[in-house]
Amino acid sequence: MKITRLIALVAAISLLIGGLAVAGKDFDAVKKKGYLQAGVNGGVFGFGMPDAKGVWKGLDVDTARAIAAAIFGDADKVKFTPLTAQQRFTALQSGEIDVLTRNATRTLSRETQLGLNFVTVNYYDGQGFMVAKKLGVKSAKELDGATICVLPGTTTEQNVADYFRNNKIKWKPVVIESTTELAKTFFAGRCDVLTSDASQLAGARSVAPKPEDYVILPEIISKEPLAPVVRHGDDQFRDIVDFTVLAMINAEELGITSKNVDAMLKSKDPVVQRFLGVTAGNGAALGLDEKWAYNIVKQVGNYGEVFERNVGPNTTLGIERGLNALWTAGGLMYSPPFK
Amino acid sequence: MITGSNTDAAQMKPPLRNIGVIGWLRENLFNNLFNSLLTLVTIYGLWLFVPPLIRWVFIDSLWFSSAEACRDIEGACWSIIPNNVSFIFFGFFPEGQQWRPLTAMLLLFALVFYSKNRKHWRQSLAIYWLLGLIVMGGLMHGGVFGMPVVETAQWSGFPLTLMLALFGMVGAYPLGVLLALGRRSKLIGIKSLCVVYIELIRGVPLISLLFMSSVMFPLFLPEGVSFDKVLRAQVAIILFAAAYIAEVVRGGLQAIPAGQYEAANALGLSYAKTMRLIVLPQALKIVIPPSVGILISAFKDTSLVVIIALYDVLKTTKVTLSNPQWMGYSSEAYLFLAVLYFVCCYAMTSYSRRLEKELHAGH
Numbered sequence A: 001m002k003i004t005r006l007i008a009l010v011a012a013i014s015l016l017i018g019g020l021a022v023a024g025k026d027f028d029a030v031k032k033k034g035y036l037q038a039g040v041n042g043g044v045f046g047f048g049m050p051d052a053k054g055v056w057k058g059l060d061v062d063t064a065r066a067i068a069a070a071i072f073g074d075a076d077k078v079k080f081t082p083l084t085a086q087q088r089f090t091a092l093q094s095g096e097i098d099v100l101t102r103n104a105t106r107t108l109s110r111e112t113q114l115g116l117n118f119v120t121v122n123y124y125d126g127q128g129f130m131v132a133k134k135l136g137v138k139s140a141k142e143l144d145g146a147t148i149c150v151l152p153g154t155t156t157e158q159n160v161a162d163y164f165r166n167n168k169i170k171w172k173p174v175v176i177e178s179t180t181e182l183a184k185t186f187f188a189g190r191c192d193v194l195t196s197d198a199s200q201l202a203g204a205r206s207v208a209p210k211p212e213d214y215v216i217l218p219e220i221i222s223k224e225p226l227a228p229v230v231r232h233g234d235d236q237f238r239d240i241v242d243f244t245v246l247a248m249i250n251a252e253e254l255g256i257t258s259k260n261v262d263a264m265l266k267s268k269d270p271v272v273q274r275f276l277g278v279t280a281g282n283g284a285a286l287g288l289d290e291k292w293a294y295n296i297v298k299q300v301g302n303y304g305e306v307f308e309r310n311v312g313p314n315t316t317l318g319i320e321r322g323l324n325a326l327w328t329a330g331g332l333m334y335s336p337p338f339k
Numbered sequence B: 001m002i003t004g005s006n007t008d009a010a011q012m013k014p015p016l017r018n019i020g021v022i023g024w025l026r027e028n029l030f031n032n033l034f035n036s037l038l039t040l041v042t043i044y045g046l047w048l049f050v051p052p053l054i055r056w057v058f059i060d061s062l063w064f065s066s067a068e069a070c071r072d073i074e075g076a077c078w079s080i081i082p083n084n085v086s087f088i089f090f091g092f093f094p095e096g097q098q099w100r101p102l103t104a105m106l107l108l109f110a111l112v113f114y115s116k117n118r119k120h121w122r123q124s125l126a127i128y129w130l131l132g133l134i135v136m137g138g139l140m141h142g143g144v145f146g147m148p149v150v151e152t153a154q155w156s157g158f159p160l161t162l163m164l165a166l167f168g169m170v171g172a173y174p175l176g177v178l179l180a181l182g183r184r185s186k187l188i189g190i191k192s193l194c195v196v197y198i199e200l201i202r203g204v205p206l207i208s209l210l211f212m213s214s215v216m217f218p219l220f221l222p223e224g225v226s227f228d229k230v231l232r233a234q235v236a237i238i239l240f241a242a243a244y245i246a247e248v249v250r251g252g253l254q255a256i257p258a259g260q261y262e263a264a265n266a267l268g269l270s271y272a273k274t275m276r277l278i279v280l281p282q283a284l285k286i287v288i289p290p291s292v293g294i295l296i297s298a299f300k301d302t303s304l305v306v307i308i309a310l311y312d313v314l315k316t317t318k319v320t321l322s323n324p325q326w327m328g329y330s331s332e333a334y335l336f337l338a339v340l341y342f343v344c345c346y347a348m349t350s351y352s353r354r355l356e357k358e359l360h361a362g363h
Helices: A002-018 A026-033 A059-072 A088-093 A108-113 A155-166 A179-187 A198-206 A235-254 A270-276 A282-286 A292-299 A303-310 B002-011 B020-028 B033-059 B080-090 B099-116 B123-141 B158-183 B188-202 B206-220 B229-255 B258-266 B271-286 B288-308 B313-322 B327-359
Strands: A036-041 A078-083 A116-118 A123-125 A127-132 A146-150 A171-175 A193-197 A214-216 A224-226 A229-231
Touching: A026 A059, A026 A235, A036 A059, A036 A088, A059 A078, A059 A235, A059 A292, A059 A303, A078 A088, A088 A116, A088 A229, A088 B206, A108 A116, A123 A198, A127 A155, A127 A198, A146 A155, A146 A179, A155 A171, A155 A193, A179 A193, A179 A198, A179 B313, A179 B327, A193 A198, A198 A214, A229 A235, A235 A270, A235 A282, A235 A292, A235 A303, A270 A292, A282 A292, B080 B158, B080 B313, B080 B327, B099 B123, B099 B158, B158 B188, B158 B229, B158 B271, B158 B288, B158 B313, B188 B229, B206 B229, B206 B288, B229 B271, B229 B288, B258 B271, B271 B288, B288 B313, B288 B327, B313 B327
Parallel strands: A036 A078, A146 A171, A146 A193
Antiparallel strands: A116 A229, A123 A224, A127 A193, A127 A214
């Protein structure tokens, strides 16, 4: 009796993890619920974090708002569940959340073994190095014998180890559990190098006693394409999430912003007309209101606006567009045609 | 005359160097070479350490400024607390509604304070608590008297810490007593069940229980069904603390001489009455110090809910520190938290000392 139960449980877990037992109709469930439940990071400034008043802010948070705007026509119909790195995928598999917008790196094993679908990337990150300017180091290859501050148990730690072994460079890790303490330790001079995702390095540098004394080296040693995630089983919902991200990029390509979107409704350009739903078609194809893309841009903004607002050069983080610029400006952000 | 001079000697004061402050110093701090050296080294150490600390904490510090102003000072930047006070204390509780958790907390303190006095331990106290809990629940959850509903997912900060700790203790204590009695039961089924439970729970860290409740448990449920996250953590804390309390209470039960049981039997008391009237009152009194120890550690353990992304007061502080503006002032924020935790824990220990004294029956 007990053993059969145990077997049943094990089978249930493996089915769930395999993604087979997950039912479709996620989209219907979301519509019925009346709001979107999004998993976010609770403590990364610029990506997903509550401000001093408890209001969620960040690039990932805005992406979730955009999805809500597309589905409900109201960017506020979203509830946020802060998740740790360990919880995030289980929360999605178990149906606790509908979509995960929590700087998750798309990898082959996550996509297949965890039974998840990553959609279009909303931020291209990569691991980099920061050093004090006075060391005179110009490249990571010159870091022989350096002590390096690194977070334990992340891919970050492994990436450094791999990179330095490949390049036959000796290094000594200084392992510290918390991001804030890590930065403090580095600025106190206890290690020569601070390594982390480039977006984090920018944030860390902004709090240095003298930010101009530190440089971020040009080498990016890992690829971290961060994308929203949904679970297997509902292609329609996957498409909606995917095209929400793409709509934000497309709006920037077309020069449509939250400020001029109303004026753009009168545009003669058939591409703009199709995009904003003046010419019907896209909305019905996705199973959404024809105004879905208009609502995203009007209430949340295009990708460029969201980037500038949360992480761009004028924020505390001060991150340049880089890989996250439009393809026309040398970046990787590229949207397929909306027709 | 001889007697007179004796009186003079008796009235004469002892030499100045043997009394007062100087006398005390000579007696205690400089009574031999080693102690004198030790005293000097300690004074030097304090001289090195204390003035800079006072400078850092009080003189060079800023209390109500912006983050930018803090960049230019050497001392502590306590401004991080007033600038973020509403998030640190109340987390996601919607702005403008934060008087609700505040009132609930004050009500809780008032109830605890009222219950401190043993004269108030009457049936009416239970009614007050019941009413208090209903009002507190109403305040936190809302939905009555025109207060908007605030879901448990938004309960965070200090009220969450207090709630997890208080209900953890209140829930765990009776369960622990039952487990202790069960472990001493002569019925083999009950006994082995209790032993297995206690050993199983004590054999794993609280973190693993919290993980089980937040990560594994939802996988067993049908899709779409999800239990409240706060409730899941609360249950995990209760289950965990109960196992420890059970062992402490069992220690108390074993300290009761067999004569007490025999006397109760001789009077013809039933098992329930023996326990309720004779054994447990004595046993629970004996175990006040270790029980309070467990309660205190349970209170501090609530901060572990950080790892399942519940925003207790430690997590809200950490989130504040993730903001680049305030990232550099972790020492100040953590010191503030340490004081907060210390005040709570010290209140518990001092109350338990008083209770021990009052309940001391003199045997």
